Amino acid sequence: MKFNRRSFLAGAGVIGAGAFTSYYADWTAADAAAERQPLRMPPLIDARKEGNAVALHVQAGTTEFFPGRASASLGYSGSYLGPSIRVYQGDDVEIAVTNTLNEDTTVHWHGLLIPAELDGGPHRIITAGNVWRPALPIRQPAATLFYHSHVHGRTGVQVYSGLAGLLLVTDEAERALALPSEYGVDDLPVVIQDRQFADGLMVVPQGMMTMMQGRRGNTILSNGTPNATARVPNRLVRLRLVNGSNARIYDLSFSDNRTFHWIASEGGLLDRPISVSSLTLAPGERAEVLVDFSNGQAVSLKTAPDTNMPMMTGPLAKARNFAKEILGGQGETVLQFDPVGGHGAPSKIPERLVERPRADPSKANTRRRFVLNMGMGGMGMGGMMGGGTDSGGGMVINGRPFDMNRIDEKVRLGDTEIWEVSGEMMSHPFHIHGVQFEVLSRNGGKPILRDAGTRDTVVIRAPVELLVHFNQPAEIAPFMYHCHILEHEDNGMMGQFRTI
Ligand code: C2O
Numbered sequence: 179m180k181f182n183r184r185s186f187l188a189g190a191g192v193i194g195a196g197a198f199t200s201y202y203a204d205w206t207a208a209d210a211a212a213e214r215q216p217l218r219m220p221p222l223i224d225a226r227k228e229g230n231a232v233a234l235h236v237q238a239g240t241t242e243f244f245p246g247r248a249s250a251s252l253g254y255s256g257s258y259l260g261p262s263i264r265v266y267q268g269d270d271v272e273i274a275v276t277n278t279l280n281e282d283t284t285v286h287w288h289g290l291l292i293p294a295e296l297d298g299g300p301h302r303i304i305t306a307g308n309v310w311r312p313a314l315p316i317r318q319p320a321a322t323l324f325y326h327s328h329v330h331g332r333t334g335v336q337v338y339s340g341l342a343g344l345l346l347v348t349d350e351a352e353r354a355l356a357l358p359s360e361y362g363v364d365d366l367p368v369v370i371q372d373r374q375f376a377d378g379l380m381v382v383p384q385g386m387m388t389m390m391q392g393r394r395g396n397t398i399l400s401n402g403t404p405n406a407t408a409r410v411p412n413r414l415v416r417l418r419l420v421n422g423s424n425a426r427i428y429d430l431s432f433s434d435n436r437t438f439h440w441i442a443s444e445g446g447l448l449d450r451p452i453s454v455s456s457l458t459l460a461p462g463e464r465a466e467v468l469v470d471f472s473n474g475q476a477v478s479l480k481t482a483p484d485t486n487m488p489m490m491t492g493p494l495a496k497a498r499n500f501a502k503e504i505l506g507g508q509g510e511t512v513l514q515f516d517p518v519g520g521h522g523a524p525s526k527i528p529e530r531l532v533e534r535p536r537a538d539p540s541k542a543n544t545r546r547r548f549v550l551n552m553g554m555g556g557m558g559m560g561g562m563m564g565g566g567t568d569s570g571g572g573m574v575i576n577g578r579p580f581d582m583n584r585i586d587e588k589v590r591l592g593d594t595e596i597w598e599v600s601g602e603m604m605s606h607p608f609h610i611h612g613v614q615f616e617v618l619s620r621n622g623g624k625p626i627l628r629d630a631g632t633r634d635t636v637v638i639r640a641p642v643e644l645l646v647h648f649n650q651p652a653e654i655a656p657f658m659y660h661c662h663i664l665e666h667e668d669n670g671m672m673g674q675f676r677t678i
């Protein structure tokens with residue numbers, strides 16, 4: 179990244195947006211010329227081999243993201259991120275979560291279809307020194323799921339610091355396909371996160387701009403590795419791409435523009451692979467893809483520039499656009515691949531994957547509308563900036579900020595509904611707990627390619643219609659729905675529903 183700090187500061191000075199100047203200057207201060215590192219691989223825990231009893235310790239520690247520079251960080255049974263836990267459809271898996279931090283936490287099993295009291299949302303707090311032992315019934319098709327902290331008001335900070343990991347559901351249908359599935363060899367989890375580093379140490383951004391945009395960073399990590407390189411076999415490899423960032427949306431493609439094959443969305447395998455040359459991935463979203471490395475050539479996974487900023491007007495918009503130009507550049511490398519063994523035999527992509535029953539839109543008996551709002555329509559950013567606090571800021575859904583003690587929606591258990599969701603100011607990844615849904619329409623038209631499959635998270639701005647099936651009880655605790663830009667969520671862009 180070429181960055182002329184002086185001209186940027188001078189330019190921003192002219193338009194008089196001090197807060198923005200320092201914000202973006204910090205953001206671009208990372209040293210881009212660091213050495214490559216081997217892709218770190220979260221340890222795999224196969225729940226069956228552990229008798230379906232797994233232990234996780236929520237702990238504070240230090241992580242050398244850059245050699246010799248120990249950053250304070252959080253992790254599950256490790257210093258940053260957590261183990262990948264493989265679970266089997268049909269099993270009940272007890273996970274004993276011990277909180278060794280000196281603050282509250284929760285562990286939410288994002289994407290798991292389980293009753294609300296097991297879901298680990300903001301109501302299921304694990305206080306310092308205590309243990310929570312949910313027994314999770316695994317009753318859904320193979321999929322890549324994502325566990326992470328969900329303690330209200332601190333989700334953003336805890337996840338940014340490292341509290342996230344993967345849950346890999348497997349089933350017979352998936353195994354019968356003989357997809358690449360040797361963990362860490364030809365089946366690689368890739369948790370993509372942007373983090374802020376200053377002088378080689380991770381810092382957790384704070385402040386007004388952070389709250390508006392969501393916490394971002396000047397360095398892209400894959401499984402906690404900056405400048406990561408993965409050695410892969412010279413054949414078909416499965417990547418489980420997970421956007422574990424707090425706020426950033428990636429637009430991923432390969433440096434040689436090769437085609438790759440999207441095989442699974444958040445809800446699991448698609449009915450057939452979809453060939454793509456790029457794929458967007460928003461916070462909370464996961465996509466499994468097959469990539470053919472049989473030509474033996476090194477290649478990198480890249481992302482297009484970060485452009486999902488709140489829409490602003492006036493001088494602040496100028497500062498933003500100016501910053502965007504500087505930050506944009508050619509995009510960034512996420513992860514480099516070094517195939518081993520030279521030229522290999524070209525691989526065959528399966529033609530069909532799984533048959534999944536389709537939900538029937540004519541069964542939907544209720545329609546609900548949700549608008550994700552940043553609460554400053556008309557008044558512009560200027561008024562907000564004046565306040566300069568880190569709290570509030572008008573993050574709401576349908577005009578109301580999140581309230582732990584208010585149930586926003588009551589849904590009949592077993593029902594199928596249409597949820598029409600739209601967002602203001604910028605794109606928002608909308609997530610619903612305890613369900614899977616399909617995209618029925620986008621902006622009044624057909625869904626886009628990327629809307630395929632069953633999902634639990636979807637990027638919205640213009641109205642999107644979701645066909646949602648509710649089959650998990652929420653009597654003891656409610657389920658959440660929210661923006662997965664974690665700072666929006668922490669600041670109120672969240673609601674809760676019961677199924678009764
Ligand atoms: Cu991944 Cu409610 O969150």
Ligand code: CU
Binds near residue numbers: 286287610611612
């Ligand atoms: Cu969730």
Ligand code: CU
Binds near residue numbers: 661
């Ligand atoms: Cu949002």
